[in-house]
Amino acid sequence: MTGRTVLAAERDPYPARRLGEVHRAVGGTVTAVDRRGKFLLLPLAGTAPAHPSELVIHLGMSGILRILDADDPDGQVTSTGHVRVRFTLDDGKVLVLRDARRFGRVTVVDPGDHAAAAPALASLGPEPLSDEFDVDGFANGLAASRASVKARLLDQKLVAGVGNIYADESLWRARIHPDARRVGRERAARLHTAVRDILAAAVEREGTSFRDYQLVNGQSGRYLTELDVYGRAGQPCRRCGTTLRASVVAQRGTTHCPRCQRR
DNA sequence: CCGGGCCCCTGGATGC
């Protein structure tokens, strides 16, 4: 994408609240492809009459980005193909977002105006694999609230990028109950390590595919077979053999070991 | 400002 100029932009006519003014990208040239948390950020240099801008994309649950030839029928915005947005590029290709469930978001804002793109982006916490994600800040942040530790992991403010799968995996690794509301320094340090280790391993395996998620080439992520708790309710804990339990924490399906994860 | 609850959306799974 870097160096490509957007020649045209289309979006499906469905009254989608999650799609913004994608036409603002027209005339812009992609200068980088960045990521913060679960958001993709593509700064666009303006070529008159276009102004500099920033393309912000969130794949939601089922969103898939593809770069296809402009005449590829799979890249057309049709009522049946789930293509929600289509950017025509200057090299004969198109960038399309396919999104069956319409949870994905695409918008174009002024450069750096992340509050206009999504409140969650503007208040995003540190990148989990960066030095900005430090034990002290994490422990202090956890101590400052009485919400469940799983809710804190999911809300993206203490640390960016942890979703439901990796929240459950991290809490199991750190031996902390998902609904724990008081997490002291020692347990916070264990959770900090667990989040980093699990996300690093998942990136190494190119993610977890169990439904919609796939790599840009259509292949599956290989972390699925490494999962210790997510999707394993009713099966034995790999640490102690106790039957893993399903519940709901922070409005999300949750699996934990009732023996080795204590409140 | 906080924490909790509900909503969006649709394919796939489950139930009758």
Place this chain on the structure above:
DNA sequence: TGCATCCAGGGGCCCG
């Protein structure tokens, strides 16, 4: 076999 219902989940928004 076919139809109806349920469920999943990231983030927005509202309410107390």
